[in-house]
Amino acid sequence: MKLRALIPLIIFLALVILLAFGLTNDPKKIPSPLINKAAPDFSLPTVLNPEQIVSRSDMLGKVTLFNVWASWCAACRDEHPLLVEFAKQNNTAIYGLNYKDQRGDAIRWLQAFGNPYVSSAYDVSGNVGIDWGVYGVPETFLVDKKGIIRYKQIGPVTRQIIRDEILPLIHKLENEQ
Amino acid sequence: MKKISKVIQVILLSMIAYGSPASVNIYEFEDPVKKERFYQLIDELRCTVCQNQTIAESNAGLAKDLRNRVYTMIQEGKTDKEIKTFMVERFTDFVLYKPPVNNSTLLLWAGPAILMLAAFIFLLLNIRKRLSTPTNEIDEQQHKRVQALLEQENNHD
Numbered sequence: 494m495k496l497r498a499l500i501p502l503i504i505f506l507a508l509v510i511l512l513a514f515g516l517t518n519d520p521k522k523i524p525s526p527l528i529n530k531a532a533p534d535f536s537l538p539t540v541l542n543p544e545q546i547v548s549r550s551d552m553l554g555k556v557t558l559f560n561v562w563a564s565w566c567a568a569c570r571d572e573h574p575l576l577v578e579f580a581k582q583n584n585t586a587i588y589g590l591n592y593k594d595q596r597g598d599a600i601r602w603l604q605a606f607g608n609p610y611v612s613s614a615y616d617v618s619g620n621v622g623i624d625w626g627v628y629g630v631p632e633t634f635l636v637d638k639k640g641i642i643r644y645k646q647i648g649p650v651t652r653q654i655i656r657d658e659i660l661p662l663i664h665k666l667e668n669e670q
Numbered sequence: 671m672k673k674i675s676k677v678i679q680v681i682l683l684s685m686i687a688y689g690s691p692a693s694v695n696i697y698e699f700e701d702p703v704k705k706e707r708f709y710q711l712i713d714e715l716r717c718t719v720c721q722n723q724t725i726a727e728s729n730a731g732l733a734k735d736l737r738n739r740v741y742t743m744i745q746e747g748k749t750d751k752e753i754k755t756f757m758v759e760r761f762t763d764f765v766l767y768k769p770p771v772n773n774s775t776l777l778l779w780a781g782p783a784i785l786m787l788a789a790f791i792f793l794l795l796n797i798r799k800r801l802s803t804p805t806n807e808i809d810e811q812q813h814k815r816v817q818a819l820l821e822q823e824n825n826h827d
Contacts, residue, residue: 628718
């Protein structure tokens with residue numbers, strides 16, 4: 494009889510757990526299925542020089558960050574100073590993917606806010622973006638020496654994310670042969 | 671009366687505008703089968719930025735790009751399965767409006783059936799319990815008292 498009285502409480506607790514789970518999970522954040530897979534191939538002209546080509550093979554042999562950005566993206570502007578700071582303080586190369594932007598706007602943006610990128614690929618059609626599974630700018634990938642994606646951040650990186658997640662993982666990946 | 675019918679007309683028309691797909695681009699196909707496959711595929715793929723819309727319905731830039739990608743892939747002769755695999759490899763099963771049955775979606779697919787089964791078992795147990803409990807029988811003495819009371823009542827009328 495006593496057990497019966499507990500049933501509403503048990504149902505209530507189950508509901509609380511279910512709702513807590515739903516509330517703490519952001520449905521907008523889709524875990525990337527590309528993690529631990531080879532970074533998609535690409536070959537595009539750079540933002541600064543249409544004659545110069547940047548491709549996936551340029552990224553091989555070192556741990557790199559691959560940051561998807563655009564001049565029309567407000568959150569990219571919040572993130573940008575952190576990337577500039579990161580590039581100054583660390584040896585890790587940042588490659589950019591300028592996503593569905595206008596070349597003139599992108600160049601002006603880099604001139605105004607600084608250029609933390611080794612080079613930025615100019616993806617005006619967004620096709621390389623689709624290959625990389627980009628659906629919200631900014632996105633940042635961490636790619637290891639063999640060209641395998643090891644981490645993905647959807648939305649702007651923060652100081653905390655750089656300190657607690659990106660930097661420790663970079664150190665770990667650099668020690669891999 | 672005329673005014674009311676006008677109002678109704680406007681309401682109905684606005685509903686039509688709402689229901690039409692957002693795809694502004696006209697996609698041309700030589701093969702009607704490919705055309706049908708295209709419209710079916712874009713109706714099954716979820717737009718990842720504007721969740722709860724398919725890429726056929728959405729006006730978002732990404733949805734448009736994905737429609738274009740599906741179009742080129744169909745023109746290249748890719749099968750429906752290849753196109754879906756391509757999307758899932760990039761955007762997970764989430765991109766499919768009809769997710770496949772696997773470990774993480776098992777509860778989703780089996781959930782309603784399990785709940786239904788649980789409700790059925792609960793119902794069955796309850797019925798059985800009710801059938802097995804004896805009905806409230808009264809002994810002879812009580813029976814006589816009831817009859818006496820009823821008679822008394824009848825005499826009063």
